Amino acid sequence: DADVTQTPRNRITKTGKRIMLECSQTKGHDRMYWYRQDPGLGLQLIYYSFDVKDINKGEISDGYSVSRQAQAKFSLSLESAIPNQTALYFCATRLQGYGYTFGSGTRLTVV
Amino acid sequence: GIQVEQSPPDLILQEGANSTLRCNFSDSVNNLQWFHQNPWGQLINLFYIPSGTKQNGRLSATTVATERYSLLYISSSQTTDSGVYFCAVEQRGGSEKLVFGKGTKLTVNP
Numbered sequence: 001d002a003d004v005t006q007t008p009r010n011r012i013t014k015t016g017k018r019i020m021l022e023c024s025q026t027k028g029h030d031r032m033y034w035y036r037q038d039p040g041l042g043l044q045l046i047y048y049s050f051d052v053k054d055i056n057k058g059e060i061s062d063g064y065s066v067s068r069q070a071q072a073k074f075s076l077s078l079e080s081a082i083p084n085q086t087a088l089y090f091c092a093t094r095l096q097g098y099g100y101t102f103g104s105g106t107r108l109t110v111v
Numbered sequence: 112g113i114q115v116e117q118s119p120p121d122l123i124l125q126e127g128a129n130s131t132l133r134c135n136f137s138d139s140v141n142n143l144q145w146f147h148q149n150p151w152g153q154l155i156n157l158f159y160i161p162s163g164t165k166q167n168g169r170l171s172a173t174t175v176a177t178e179r180y181s182l183l184y185i186s187s188s189q190t191t192d193s194g195v196y197f198c199a200v201e202q203r204g205g206s207e208k209l210v211f212g213k214g215t216k217l218t219v220n221p
Contacts, residue, residue: 042211099159105152
């Protein structure tokens, strides 16, 4: 099993729908992150969490919300999806002072 | 915030050739990683290298933290090396978050 698991792998949704992307990890890391990648670009940080009670906004948090349900689970929600949120979404985890481990990504299309 | 610049933006090689990718960053860093994004979109961690030199098979990396750059070397390139290579850094004294460069797109032709 992968250390960092994202579900779903692919999703097509309609404008205005609520959608949740889920991330779970088996590495025991305290820090978790959500990134977004637009075609041909690098990754941009949406939200990050250092523990269950510590959640922080990243560079592009507008239109998104998150929930850290447990140390191992970090979910990203789009309350009302819009077409320019079509992108590849990555979850990542780490321990302080060590490298980041990324999930396989969720490809989201909003039509 | 910290700026990360990668060069070249695009690189086309024949199979078997060697290449060097460069990452410049604008401030001191706690963390520097190199990633390979394959054609299916997966991000593969190549190196965690805030300083020094590491090697893994045909790939090696060197970070000179005092001069704020890192190099990724690919030797005897293969078609499976194709994809985008990202450098990402975490600024020392800043928030604990990884900032990505725009990547180098590598195409290895048979």
